Amino acid sequence: MQMRPAELAAIRDGEVDLAFRRWEQPRLRVGTRMRTAVGLLEVTSVDRVAVSSLSAADARRAGAASLTALRQGLDRVHPERPVYRIGLRYAGADPRQALRESVPEAAELDAISAWLDRLDRASPAGPWTRATLLLIDELPATRAPDLARRMGRDTPAFKQNVRKLKERGLTESLDIGYRLSARGAAVLDHEGHRRPGPGRPEPEPGTPLPHLGAAATRALTARGAVSLERVAELSEAEVKEMHGVGPYALRHLRAAMDAAGLTFRDEAERARPERAITAGVVADDLPA
Template identity: 80%
Template sequence: MRPAELAAIRAGEVDVAFRRWEQPRVRVGTQMRTAVGLVEITSVDRVPVSSLTGADARRAGAASLAALRQGLDRLHPERPVYRIGLRYAGTDPRHTLREAVPDTAEIDAIIAGLDRLDRAAPTGPWTRATLLLIDELPAIRAPDLAQRMGRDTPSFKQNVRKLKERGLTESLDIGYRLSPRGAAVLDHEGHPRTTRDRPAPEPGTPLPHLGAAATRALTTHGVVRLEQVAMLSEGEVRALHGVGPYALRHLRAALDAAGLAYRAEPDASPPAAS
């Protein structure tokens, strides 16, 4: 699902999706982990295209019934159409897990799990090297990290997902970063970490997930916190290449939640003389 679709599901504005499949690919009750949290499948029904209505289009977030039908006919028009009921089921439990610094007993269990992953890997131990690399190079593209480890990108990403399942890493719009839980594990084992000598990160509220293009556009201009966004006008942010409607909507929501606002737009012209 696209980022805008996920955001609309979380907001309750979209509660169905339509897909052309040979047979259902999801089951009722399944909770999918997405960039906005958990999305639950509430129903899966095969429906004739002729039965679709304007209400269906609105519930799916389509611009119109015609747009919905055109989208379904774009790929594999010979396949049947399924209507999938959706609902936002809450935050991803891994978000809470990665912020929870484990005690000694938990750390021992985490280490035992990492050791099992290392023993099972045909290419040899990888867990600590991956954690240390992400700690050293946060917010770096996965292909670049994979190359540094001598791995192909798909297998590297698969390994990082295993660490994320344990709450040890966090995915960013670009790359990853080590979680407090992951840092506690490395510190417990006494691994040398270059980040210990880094200056503390700039205080403030981190940017929300905006998509890689928008995040790159902002960080290139030195904007990494919401407080820095509030020093710009909305027009200035909109003018950055890569910042589109999805990013603007999420920035606005994040600013509102933090009690911040864009800087007022400069006057387009001086007031007329009296």
């Protein structure tokens, strides 16, 4: 069940708890938990409904602008199929996040290596696990089609393989491409693989960008804003003008900057005179 980043964020924040889809038959079951970019979503209900029975409250709970907009959206694709109302709730962080950050002990590293060996033996295309991990380590934040081409694989097959590695916490998906997790790096080091050394460019210092979507990430990266500190060198207007940076990306960018104690350049400039005046008043009030 595909959902836009803004929909996922609204469910996580408790603003949306319904979705509507046209399906030939139900594709989800009550109790199913789906891994998404914002964490786990749980299906709380799946009911077939008539379009004529939908209400304005349904539209609000689904995040639609109006009941008319909800109905028009459902009629846009496969209008001959029945409509299902899916109840959804945020069920917490993705457990793979903690797994990615954990460095296994030697016995667990041996077990992971044995699992990778089994994947290699079962692959009709030959061994691929270590080559994929090493390639992601060498080329983080690189488009999947470009990585697949380097591996001599088609993109869907390459992505399927990476998902297997991600399930074990060895890789992490980015808005563009992937990166090796601390757990994945520990596996390669444990096995003695040669990883990129001093010739590899140093990672950009600063606070990483949050998940904003591929289009917004590309736009910021193209301007050199590859960290929140670099974003803070831009004005809000400059960021808004970038193609691909919409309300969702801007909202999450601002939230991440607030958490890091950063602001856009124009906001910082407006705040300086106020701080100077306040400092002057305090100084004047001090006894000689």
